[in-house]
Amino acid sequence: MSQVQLIPVGADEDDTRLDRWFRRRFPDVKNGQLQKLLRTGQIRIDGKRADSATRLAPGQTVRVPPLAEPEPHAYKPRKPVTDHDAEDLRARVLYRDDWVIVIDKPTGLAVQGGSGTTRHLDGMLDALAFDGERPRLVHRLDRDTSGVLVLARTVLAARRLGETFRGKAARKYYWSVTVNVPSEPRGRIDAPLVKQDGPRGERMERDDDDGKPASSLFSVIDRAADKAAWVALWPLTGRTHQLRVHMASIGAPILGDAKYGGPDAHIESDGVGKGLHLHARRLILPHPSGKGRVDVTAPLPPHMRETWRYFGFNPKSDGDPFAEIES
Secondary structure (H helix, E strand, O other): OOOOEEEEOOHHHOOOEHHHHHHHHOOOOOHHHHHHHHHOOOOEEOOEEOOOOOEOOOOOEEEEOOOOOOOHHHOOOOOOOOHHHHHHHHHOEEEEOOOEEEEEEOOOOEOOOEOOEOOEHHHHHHHHOOOOOOOEEOOOOOOOOEEEEEEEOOHHHHHHHHHHHHOOOOEEEEEEEEEOOOOOOEEEEEOOEEEEEEOOEEEEEEOOOOOEOOEEEEEEEEEEOOOEEEEEEEEOOOOOOHHHHHHHHOOOOEOOOHHHHHHHHOOOOOOOOOOOOEEEEEEEEEOOOOOOEEEEEOOOOHHHHHHHHHHOOOOOOOOOHHHHHHO
């Protein structure tokens, strides 16, 4: 790269450390080179110097200086997608047009690679080119969260979708099962969050003094006595692990969420599905073409269908549960 780049921080990159953000985008730059660029002020955020631990926020702009071309041996060809993964991914397409592809991301599949993660959605996107450009990621879901994920098919679509997510024009609705039942049938959780390093890695924590604002709406759709509840969720902000931390903070952790709910996030029963019970059920956003909108719903994953059957929850019996949240 022989010229300066000014790269906007996306909504899905909120609270990411600058060094990690940089390594994701420029994996051929060695750590020593990155630290030198930071020390000399060649990498800046909104025109100001920054260090490797600086946390990014949506809307900020990162200045990236001209970078030396890597040696030929530094390039690692992308691993080909296996026939099994390609077939499975194509079967998960919920909607497709010339601008976007919407898929039903499975539980357990990371969206992007990282330390120790070699199998991820980003590495499989060639399977969704459909004789066109390789689609681009514009937002993310946690590894263990299933459901609706939008991909951009062109550079223009990626830019417009990025603006949509940064501007909070996208409405994201989730279904979950919680252990215990929230004390109110519906409500709003306002709990500022901050990312902390710990012995078991990074985690989000509530911090009313230094945390970044985070708000979520919830609505109880059905319940199994006081043991568990089917809860619809609407995150009004997009902090990492926001819904998981928020539900744990009101004493109703999401079923299967050991990270934030600990042992209280489990129900001992052979009839309850194993895994995190958080599903990106529906996504509504303006179409990047400027005409109409994208409105896609994803079916429940197998482990959550199992739990629905066990508790007798019927997704079709309550009409549109999202109307409860929006009322």
